[in-house]
Amino acid sequence: MKTIDMNQALRLCKEAETMPQKQRGKLRDTRLMELACYARNHSPYFKKAYKNIGESFTLSQLPPTNKKQLMKDYEAWVTDPRIRYEDVFSYIESPEGGRELYLESYTAITTSGTTGNPMPMVRDPYHNTIHGALTKTRLLRQTDPDLMTPVKHKIAAAVFLDPHVSSYSSLLRMKQAYPGYESNVLELPINGDIADLVRMLDDFQPDLVTGYPSVMGALANAQRDGRMDISPQAIACSAEVLTEKVYQALHQTFGCPVLNNYCSTEGGEAAMSCPAGKLHVNDDWVIIEPVDEKGNPAREGEWSAGVYVTDLTNYVQPVIRYYMEDKVKIHSRPCSCGITLPVMEILGRTTENLMVGGVEVLGINVEYSLMYVEGVYSLQLVQTGDTEFEIRMVPESEETRLTAFEQAREIMLRFFKDNGCPQVNIRLSEKPPVHSEKGGKVKFIVKELDRR
Ligand SMILES: [Zn+2]
Structure with a gap:
């Protein structure tokens, strides 16, 4: 099983973000080659899918895939034959789910699935360490890298209190992972009344508030009207598109960094915001290819019809050129923050209140x-x-x-x-x-x- 030391992962993430794009591209190609070869040798699904792929290949030569194809034979997709579809769900839903590792090796989460069947994703230590390092070095760069650790900080998360929704299940796992510090984590039920939510936050006085941008907008209104008075060190948005309007409202009202990321259960942490408020793709570890309706590369500057996602860190359930419906634009021109990772815009769902x-x-x-x-x-x-x-x-x-x-x-x-x-x-x-x-x-x- 592939593993990496956290200090090494932190160093790699730090080094790559200001590298010339060409140099990072070489790094990415080496990682892709290793992952794709591993997938072909250990996953019956990829063995079949890559049967016509020679010893040397480029990303665009690898056939794309999607949820439907992979779910047809889940157990042929994973690279550890001990993994069983039903067992992963039993593990996720069991009380030990967050405390113990699945098969003593892995963590697991599932897509919440508004369409079709939920898909469980098993992640190895290599994935988890690198994604943890990405969060510390890039998402939390403007604040304390341990801001998401309840030992030192109070964390409030506005979530659906539904264990099938991944933001809530990961919060429960965080609580289980830090016994004795459960009271430093507050789940705010957003399916309740906003007035209650505002009162709970005001009493709790969080260091970090996380949640959907549409909820955050309502919280900014409450703070401005004086119904709430909190001073978080950062606000972190996810799951929906953070519009410029909500970003500015949060930034001005709370006067703290507003962090944003673009992630998926399948592909992990694909992009994170910088101090200039732009989303930078973590393209040393997660590849995002914007494509048109036919699966051809979308033209630079135009909205894509979807994306192919490749997560270079997951060796147990490889995600290589996996289709998702997000509409994005990726630019290669430099950002004022000095980071050379490409900037991405997303045209996803925005839900108005x-x-x-x-x-x-x-x-x-x-x-x-x-x-x-x-x-x-x-x-x-x-x-x-x-x-x-x-x-x-x-x-x-x-x-x-x-x-x-x-x-x-x-x-x-x-x-x-x-x-x-x-x-x-x-x-x-x-x-x-x-x-x-x-x-x-x-x-x-x-x-x-x-x-x-
Ligand atoms: Zn930037």
């Missing part, structure tokens, strides 16, 4: 509540007035249109009531969900207040 009869509710919570509606391919909540809503959907069949609507309507009525909103009206629209002009993605929440 709603104002309902003067009460602010988190858009991300609306999205989460509607995630479990059955019988629909896509669903959109449209606010047409202060307390007027309509639901647009693509049902799985005409038979499910009404039942899905009734289910969604009930969920939303209860949700608004629980959040202290006045009575709302929700009707079913004949129209399908509208796509956003940028990137064509369906936004979960749309406001058409001016068109009434």
